[in-house]
Amino acid sequence: MHGSTEPWAEFCYNTYYHSALRTTPFQVVYGRSPPPLIPRTAKTPSTATVDGLKQERDAFLNDVHERLLQAQQYAKKHYDDNHCHMEFNIGDWVWL
Numbered sequence: 062m063h064g065s066t067e068p069w070a071e072f073c074y075n076t077y078y079h080s081a082l083r084t085t086p087f088q089v090v091y092g093r094s095p096p097p098l099i100p101r102t103a104k105t106p107s108t109a110t111v112d113g114l115k116q117e118r119d120a121f122l123n124d125v126h127e128r129l130l131q132a133q134q135y136a137k138k139h140y141d142d143n144h145c146h147m148e149f150n151i152g153d154w155v156w157l
Contacts, residue, residue, distance in 0.1 A: 069121055075087045075090075098118070
């Protein structure tokens with residue numbers, strides 16, 4: 062990839078939905094949805110440089126997607142391994 066991946070990390074963070082915000086940081090700052098990434102297709106006119114950048118972007122985004130899935134699976138497994146389902150009735154005493 063050309064240069065650092067830091068701009069991509071920032072883009073991904075700022076355009077990802079945050080449950081606490083109930084929107085993306087991009088929308089909080091700019092008041093509109095983030096611009097879409099234009100998919101690379103056979104009909105997309107390009108130069109060798111632009112085509113190379115789009116291919117790198119697509120590969121990077123696929124890698125990010127895979128890493129997020131792995132992190133999600135890890136978190137689910139950790140939660141499932143340590144979760145203990147409990148049921149209480151009204152009036153039960155519980156230790157908090």
